Amino acid sequence: MAQTPRKLDGYALTWRLPIIVWQLLFFIGPLLFMIAMTFFLVKNYRMHEAFEMKNWFKMLSRGFFWDSYFLTLGLATLSTICATVIAFPAAYALSFKVSANVRRWAIFLLIIPFFTSYLVRTFSWYVILAESGPINAILGYIGLGPYTMLNTKFGTMVGYMTLTLPLVVILQTVSLANIDKSLIEAAHNLGCGRTRTVFTVIVPLAKTGLIIAAVFCFILSFGDFVAPYYLGGSKPPTLPIMIIDTTKSGQQWPRAAVVAVMMMVTLFTVAFAAIMAAYRKKA
Amino acid sequence: MGSDRTIKWFLRGYVLLLFCFIFLPIFASLVFSFNSQRFPTVPLGSFTWHWYETIWNDPDVWDAVRTSIIVSLCTSLLATFIGFCTAYTDYRYNFRFKGGFLALALLPPTIPLIIMALAMLAWFAKIGASGQVWSIIIAHTVLTAPFAMAVIRLRLNQMDANLESAAWNLGASEWTAMREVIVPFVKPSIISAMCLTAAVSFDEFAVAWFVSGLNKTVPVIILEIVTGNIDPQVNAIGTFVFITSMTLVIIAQVLIMTREKKDAQA
Numbered sequence: 361m362a363q364t365p366r367k368l369d370g371y372a373l374t375w376r377l378p379i380i381v382w383q384l385l386f387f388i389g390p391l392l393f394m395i396a397m398t399f400f401l402v403k404n405y406r407m408h409e410a411f412e413m414k415n416w417f418k419m420l421s422r423g424f425f426w427d428s429y430f431l432t433l434g435l436a437t438l439s440t441i442c443a444t445v446i447a448f449p450a451a452y453a454l455s456f457k458v459s460a461n462v463r464r465w466a467i468f469l470l471i472i473p474f475f476t477s478y479l480v481r482t483f484s485w486y487v488i489l490a491e492s493g494p495i496n497a498i499l500g501y502i503g504l505g506p507y508t509m510l511n512t513k514f515g516t517m518v519g520y521m522t523l524t525l526p527l528v529v530i531l532q533t534v535s536l537a538n539i540d541k542s543l544i545e546a547a548h549n550l551g552c553g554r555t556r557t558v559f560t561v562i563v564p565l566a567k568t569g570l571i572i573a574a575v576f577c578f579i580l581s582f583g584d585f586v587a588p589y590y591l592g593g594s595k596p597p598t599l600p601i602m603i604i605d606t607t608k609s610g611q612q613w614p615r616a617a618v619v620a621v622m623m624m625v626t627l628f629t630v631a632f633a634a635i636m637a638a639y640r641k642k643a
Numbered sequence: 644m645g646s647d648r649t650i651k652w653f654l655r656g657y658v659l660l661l662f663c664f665i666f667l668p669i670f671a672s673l674v675f676s677f678n679s680q681r682f683p684t685v686p687l688g689s690f691t692w693h694w695y696e697t698i699w700n701d702p703d704v705w706d707a708v709r710t711s712i713i714v715s716l717c718t719s720l721l722a723t724f725i726g727f728c729t730a731y732t733d734y735r736y737n738f739r740f741k742g743g744f745l746a747l748a749l750l751p752p753t754i755p756l757i758i759m760a761l762a763m764l765a766w767f768a769k770i771g772a773s774g775q776v777w778s779i780i781i782a783h784t785v786l787t788a789p790f791a792m793a794v795i796r797l798r799l800n801q802m803d804a805n806l807e808s809a810a811w812n813l814g815a816s817e818w819t820a821m822r823e824v825i826v827p828f829v830k831p832s833i834i835s836a837m838c839l840t841a842a843v844s845f846d847e848f849a850v851a852w853f854v855s856g857l858n859k860t861v862p863v864i865i866l867e868i869v870t871g872n873i874d875p876q877v878n879a880i881g882t883f884v885f886i887t888s889m890t891l892v893i894i895a896q897v898l899i900m901t902r903e904k905k906d907a908q909a
Contacts, residue, residue, distance in 0.1 A: 374728070376732045379744075382788070383748065386766075386781050386785050388747070390763050390766035393762065394765055446661070453654035453658050457655065466662075470665070473666075475842050475846065475888040476846075476884075477848075477862060477865060479866055479877075479881075480668075480885070482668075483877050484667075484672040484878070487873065490682070493682075494671075494685040526665055529661070580755075584755075603757055603758075607761060624754070631753075
């Protein structure tokens with residue numbers, strides 16, 4: 361704004377400083393300390409500040425770490441693909457096939473799950489999917505099953521979808537609803553079929569939003585320990601479960617920090633690559 | 644256009660099915676909380692208050708509820724204050740490194756909670772602040788301040804950009820203009836930001852679990868019960884948490900909507 365004083369006075373600082381001080385102390389501070397911690401040593405259950413590569417060698421030379429790493433990467437990728445594919449028809453319907461009022465209500469309903477305990481919802485699935493649970497009981501009436509759904513990849517995916525689908529549907533709907541409708545009509549008028557319109561007009565136009573939804577889905581799935589632990593059986597553990605086990609029972613905070621730093625590097629790489637793809641101009 | 648209608652109805656059915664998937668666990672947990680079976684299945688058992696009585700008589704649950712209320716109340720005040728300062732700065736000022744400033748403010752939700760949990764645990768141990776109720780409050784403020792900022796920033800967007808300078812021209816100091824113009828205008832968003840941050844804090848379990856020590860919050864109690872065994876108490880606690888959070892969210896939503904209507908009329 362025009363009236364902004366050039367000089368940084370007490371008034372301006374009052375509003376600017378709180379977040380800077382708070383985040384440096386309690387957000388950047390912890391993250392940097394965690395990176396430093398990967399070089400610390402643990403002797404007799406006590407952590408000593410040091411600068412050694414020991415933890416990195418210990419973790420990265422073990423097969424079990426890489427097993428978990430690629431398992432987590434694979435599960436999060438699968439979850440991202442599932443969520444994107446499952447959410448898209450719903451987002452399409454909410455964007456083009458219902459009134460604005462219905463769309464508002466649908467988005468309001470989709471916000472509700474964010475304020476219900478994800479733990480309780482997971483526990484609910486645990487009961488629903490159990491060998492003797494309601495789904496197998498109903499399937500039993502028509503002579504099917506019982507199926508083992510807990511402690512499988514299917515169980516993990518059900519958990520991931522519970523966590524991510526509401527957000528992915530919301531983000532996809534918002535980006536699809538913002539598409540200029542006349543472009544779609546133009547495609548139809550020029551004789552472009554329905555399916556072809558979706559893939560050659562709608563998806564490219566909404567590309568940025570669709571990719572951002574997928575990135576959020578990947579971040580959430582990659583960092584979630586509840587679904588793979590309670591519904592997936594955690595054998596082998598995913599990286600978040602490994603962080604918990606290493607921290608809680610082993611007192612090996614530096615090694616847990618190595619896992620955490622590896623996760624962050626992976627997430628930044630994936631997010632950066634995806635955002636580059638999202639904003640890339642068409643060749 | 645017969646096929647058009649078929650597709651339309653097919654898509655609507657699909658949306659309905661998706662919503663069923665999303666709401667099934669929430670609904671089921673509500674039903675299970677009144678169901679007498681320890682291992683719920685179909686057909687359901689008889690109606691019971693038993694699980695609610697169990698948690699009502701459990702002193703651990705009461706302690707957790709007390710801790711949770713303190714944590715979410717303090718978090719909502721702190722996070723909303725910090726969020727307001729940040730939103731106002733973004734609204735009014737342009738300066739060098741503003742991109743970095745906003746990144747610093749908005750980044751926390753993109754870091755997985757389990758990583759924040761480990762980082763906070765180690766940092767608090769280092770600075771001698773671990774295992775306290777206020778450790779959870781500090782951590783939750785970091786996680787929720789971006790939400791408060793977003794809510795208040797959206798409200799500031801609706802304000803006439805000349806309102807504040809008009810107050811200055813009429814002789815008000817910057818502080819007076821803040822008190823008499825800005826704060827009254829964003830007040831509903833301040834209250835909704837408080838409700839939202841309180842609701843998020845009331846539900847958060849990963850960071851709270853790591854940094855809380857012996858001061859467990861309600862979600863941490865849930866986590867511990869779930870880890871132990873199948874125990875339908877969890878559904879009763881979950882229903883209680885759900886009602887608390889939803890009340891907060893609905894208050895927040897109503898405040899935003901009525902204010903929008905008033906603005907539209909004015």
